[in-house]
Amino acid sequence: MPAKLSVNLNAIAMLRNRRDLPWPSVTDLGAIALSAGASGLTVHPRPDQRHIRFTDLQPIRTLIDSTFPEAEFNMEGYPEEGFLRLVEEHRPEQVTLVPDDPSQATSDHGWDFRKHHNLLGSVVARLKKLNLRVSLFADGDPDREALKIARDVGADRVELYTGPYGGCFDDPEKAARLVEELGSTADIAIDLGLAVNAGHDLTVANLPALAARIPALAEVSIGHGLTADALEYGMAETVRRFCRACGQDV
Structure with missing residues (x-):
């Protein structure tokens, strides 16, 4: 099954926050994204609220519950x-x-799983009491022992940090090496019983190779590149382009 697309709304919120005005609307653009085929919405509410504001969270939750009940809300x-x-x-x-x-x-x-295993174990246990799926951000280094810690602290998934892969858009040889490294890490995670997400600087151009190398990829969370493309193609068509890049038939 092709990877699902979760649209990260942070860049939209950051643009809105340049003015004391309600546009662009985070929820309206989230609704367009979900209508066009996205499977979920992602936010990263930082303490300083420099992009997503705490007051955005309930409207997004309500949007999904009331209009897109099959979609998922991912808080990072x-x-x-x-x-x-x-x-x-x-x-x-x-x-x-x-x-x-x-x-x-x-x-x-x-995460440095060896260093932070006690913290993660405590937090994951707290979240699992709420019956929430937990994903842990992981480097693309194929370190089996580190990924075993991620599994043992109770995580359901790891999200592979794809920033270095996205950053070598002008170096095909390095990109090929990094996609293989990410694939090897995913292989280990899947063998350990973890599902695999991916995110950071993914684009329509670099997603197909990643999806081909990790056919069991569960989800990609994309914000910056998707928002940049939406300025050119519009949100709905951009979501369809990214879904196709994931291998979806839209």
Whole structure:
């Protein structure tokens, strides 16, 4: 089954936040994305609310529940208490835990599972009591022992950090090496019983090779590249383009 597409709304929210005005509307564009074939919506509510605001969360939850009940809400963030309380309030179908310092511009590395296994074990157990799916951000390094820790702390999935792969758009040889490395990591994760997501700097151009190398890829979460394309093609057509790049027949 082709990977599902979750549209990350952060870049849309960041554009809106340049003015004290309600447009572009995060929920309206989320609705267009879901109508066009996206399977879910992703947000990363940082403590400073520089893109997604806490007040965006309930309207997104309501949009999915009322109009797109087959879709999923994915909340991404560092597992500090404020974020966990937002998760408990809005009950996303999936929580993606990332190791970023809240002041970082964007996620740029996966968890050090050896160093943070106690923290992750405690947080994952708390989230599993709510019957939420938990995904942990992971580097593309095929480290079996690290991925075993991800499994053993109770995660359902890992999300492969694809930033380095997306960053070598002008170096086909390096891209081929990195997609094979990501594929090897996915092979290990799947062998251990973990499902595999992917995200960061994925585009219509680089998604097909990744999807071909990881045929069991469950989901991709895409924001920056998708939002950039939406300026040219419109949100609906952009979502269809990304779905096709995942291998979906839309």
